[in-house]
Amino acid sequence: MSTFPQPWISTVSHWQGTNRGPGSLWLHNKTGRLPETADIVIVGAGMMGSALSYFLTRPGAHGEGKRIVCLDAKDCGSGASGRNGGHVGPKTYHKWAQLMEPYPTGIGCSEEESTWVFQNERDNLDLVESIIRTEKLDVDFWRGELLETHHSKEQTETCKRQNAAWMKAREAVGLQPNPDTSFIDDPEEAERLSRFKGVTSVHVRPGGSVHSHKLCSALMRLAIESTASDFSFYSWAPVNGFPAATPSGQRVVKTSRGDILTDRVILCTNAHTPNFFSKDDPLHTHIQPLRGQCALITPPPTYSGDQSFKHTYNMVDEHYLVQTPSGGIVLGGGLRALIRDGKVKFEDSYGAVNDSGDSVEPAQTEHLGSFLRDNFVGWGPEGHGEGLTRTWTGILSTVKDWLPLVGDVPGKTGVSMCAGFAGHGMSRIFAVAQGYSDTLKSGTWDAKLLPRSFELTAERLKRTADWQAEYEAAQRSAGRQVDPRLVFEEDKYPTEPTNMVKGDNGAAVEVKIVMTDLRV
Ligand SMILES: Cc1cc2nc3c(=O)[nH]c(=O)nc-3n(C[C@H](O)[C@H](O)[C@H](O)COP(=O)(O)OP(=O)(O)OC[C@H]3O[C@@H](n4cnc5c(N)ncnc54)[C@H](O)[C@@H]3O)c2cc1C
Secondary structure, three states: OOOOOOOOOOOHHHHHHOOOOOOOOOOOOOOOOOEEEEEEEEOOOOHHHHHHHHHHHOEEEOOOEEEEEEEEOOOOOOOOHHHOOEEEOOOOOOHHHHHHHHOOOOOOHHHHHHHHHHHEEEEHHHHHHHHHHHHOOOOOOEEEEEEEEOOOOHHHHHHHHHHHHHHHHHHHHHOOOOOEEEEOHHHHHHHHHHOOOOOOOOEEEEEEEHHHHHHHHHHHHHOOOOOOOOOEEOOOOOOOOOOOOOOOOOOOEOOEEEEEEEEEEEEEOOOHHHHHHHOOHHHOOOOOEEEEEEEEEEOOOHHHHHHOOOEEOHHHHHHHEEEOOOOEEEEOOOOHHHOOOOOOOOHHEEEEOOHHHHHHOHHHHHHHHHHHHEEEOOOOOOOOOOEEEEEEEEEEEEEEEOOOEEEEEEOOOOOEEEOOOOOOOOHHHHHHHHHHHHHHHHHHOOOOOOOHHOOHHHHHHHHHHHHHHHHHHHHHHHHOOOOOOOOOOOOOOOOOOOEEEEEEOOOOEEEEEEEOOOOO
């Protein structure tokens, strides 16, 4: 379990390593005492804390005229947000069927709700683009087409079927069937467009990419510069424990740099959220940490200049890539395949919080270093200095029912959270930040901005815990080993990754871990 301060030095991502100039916020307000009071304390300055700080401090927003303090245990963008793949990839058909199946094999949403969950991701892409353009942020934003490659006939068929079902559901709630998605199911044409060897089809849909550390810092800077609110950000100010209630109903945020008395605490701590809850609280296990790894690949000339990637990608075994404007290609994924093939130990990644140099998996480094070379047509030989140029790790979250947890913590007046992005935060955080900021102002939940299923309720936590207990009992009686942190599913949807794990009787069982999204 993660606690701060951390005794290690974290790896440095491509994004963090290329945002060191005067505009960045490294060590911002690192020393000195904190204010003694605030109207709102936001804990965590990742993309969620930064985006929420931005929305709350706009003129007319809930934070207008209020004192707002944001605290991070380390630097702005030091967590997953500054070390991710930079991919904004709204879902279309993928996970569609699972959204509607009951937990634990699915997420238990109605068809209508599932439609709004996906629409929210599309709105999130429009929203982040509009913030970047309106605020004229220099954050290497790119918007274009995302190519999802398929590698078997079965995958192609599942994709078609689920996509058709999703289009129908969109129409049923009055949304236009998506004009901007398409299929290329002629394998030759699919390979020509994607340049991925041997693909059976390609699904084309909207996607984006961004320099995640620059964006996180830019949003935080806009909050700091706000004249509508009295906002301040303090780095290296870890919050210790769940904020205690005072007799007057306020909360005390405890840090080694002083305590802050406040009306509202908002936890934007994603994978580290379990730290705030005791072992018997469902929120101690509903969200769990998971370590991921990415790499910067410098392509040879065959994939540079006019030959550079023109799309972002989701590929086999949850690999994904984005093309940066000048630095190369950021590539992630492959973890489950490495676990399946026995090259990485499951327990070394699931539950892991260490993102130091020691956490870099040699097998994953080797894998990421050869993936593009092995799979892309005509990649060609790499010279010294080309190929894998940098690799880093980061801690994302798994969430038992895959959806973010937004709103008041049940039974804890004055404490709320926006957390649990299940490896898919770039497609959700901006919409959540805007929606939650508006909810705080109006006092009512706007289901158009924030799908109802994102709401953190005692009923949601209980339902998930009950379902999981039933599932575990069934697995145990079938002689299978169950890790209580995780949810497994038999492989019904061939577009989902599978894992081989050992059952109690030692036999290999093919299962699937559904509640994290490594296909971002
Ligand atoms: C390797 C990797 C690749 C990824 N690739 C993608 C991608 O391409 N696309 C995508 O959509 N998603 C991707 N993700 C997931 C995405 O990065 C996350 O969903 C998103 O960044 C979560 O943002 P956040 O602000 O909620 O969490 P974080 O960025 O982790 O921020 C949480 C912050 O809380 C702070 N904190 C925690 N505890 C305390 C405390 N006690 N006191 C004070 N501060 C505290 C931490 O220091 C941290 O800065 C990836 C993640 C990783 C790790």
